[in-house]
Amino acid sequence: MGVVPKTRTPGSPSGPNSPGRPGRPGRPEPDPRTDTPSEPEDAPHWHDEPTIGGGRLNWLRAGVLGANDGIVSLAGLVIGVAGATTDHRAILFSGIAGLAAGALSMAVGEYVSVSSQTDTEKSMLAQEADALARMPHAELAELAAIYVGKGLDPQTAATVAEQLTAHNALAAHAEVELRIDPDELTSPWQAAFASLVAFTLGALVPVLVIVIAAPEIRVFATALAVVLALAATGLTSARLSLSPWPRPLLRNVIGGLVAMGITHWIGIAIGRLA
Numbered sequence: 001m002g003v004v005p006k007t008r009t010p011g012s013p014s015g016p017n018s019p020g021r022p023g024r025p026g027r028p029e030p031d032p033r034t035d036t037p038s039e040p041e042d043a044p045h046w047h048d049e050p051t052i053g054g055g056r057l058n059w060l061r062a063g064v065l066g067a068n069d070g071i072v073s074l075a076g077l078v079i080g081v082a083g084a085t086t087d088h089r090a091i092l093f094s095g096i097a098g099l100a101a102g103a104l105s106m107a108v109g110e111y112v113s114v115s116s117q118t119d120t121e122k123s124m125l126a127q128e129a130d131a132l133a134r135m136p137h138a139e140l141a142e143l144a145a146i147y148v149g150k151g152l153d154p155q156t157a158a159t160v161a162e163q164l165t166a167h168n169a170l171a172a173h174a175e176v177e178l179r180i181d182p183d184e185l186t187s188p189w190q191a192a193f194a195s196l197v198a199f200t201l202g203a204l205v206p207v208l209v210i211v212i213a214a215p216e217i218r219v220f221a222t223a224l225a226v227v228l229a230l231a232a233t234g235l236t237s238a239r240l241s242l243s244p245w246p247r248p249l250l251r252n253v254i255g256g257l258v259a260m261g262i263t264h265w266i267g268i269a270i271g272r273l274a
Helices: 054-084 086-136 136-149 152-177 188-212 218-241 246-273
Strands: none
Touching: 054 188, 054 218, 054 246, 086 136, 086 152, 086 188, 136 152, 136 218, 188 218, 188 246
């Protein structure tokens, strides 16, 4: 008895997606060459978050660094003194003196540093403004050439350069050529004040804890308070830089513990020699 071959009616479904087979009946397999996953139009993106202007970000970072310096510096100082002596007044006076000296030193150093940076930026802006006044066509051609180097075709680059120059010539050239935003120059007074206040607030943590805590637990209590404070500044630093938080946090905490440990053992050694 012969075997009758099966025939398929033209247009009838067949293959792995035909009805009656497991899987997704009647649905064609996606083509990875042409089919791309759809993305919601309102999908969040990191640069959609609120941002902070460059100048304000600079002095906020100066504040975070100032707080971190205050915590570590004064923790090392008072724990080192506590390792050398149990005199409550000596620990308190050394903490107050270190706080005042450190806060003023931070403020002056930040003011001098930021003032030098701002003076340099202002000088560069003045030279660029003078060049725009003396040879505007050459500066326009230079700006267009920069955009060509970034990937624009010459005609588009020339149009962009002309429109930006017409809107604000100095800002257009400063941002592209000098990497300076004329409206976001950092204020040295803001940076100095932020460092002064932040250092003082950070330094108060170890000073107050070691003075208030009972003598038998003062070192442990100070170390614990410092770890928590350094974790807070590490998280704040990560938030400002939009970076993952574990590395800044661990860096802050481990560095603070090492500083406290070294100064405490130095204080103990000095106390035994005295």
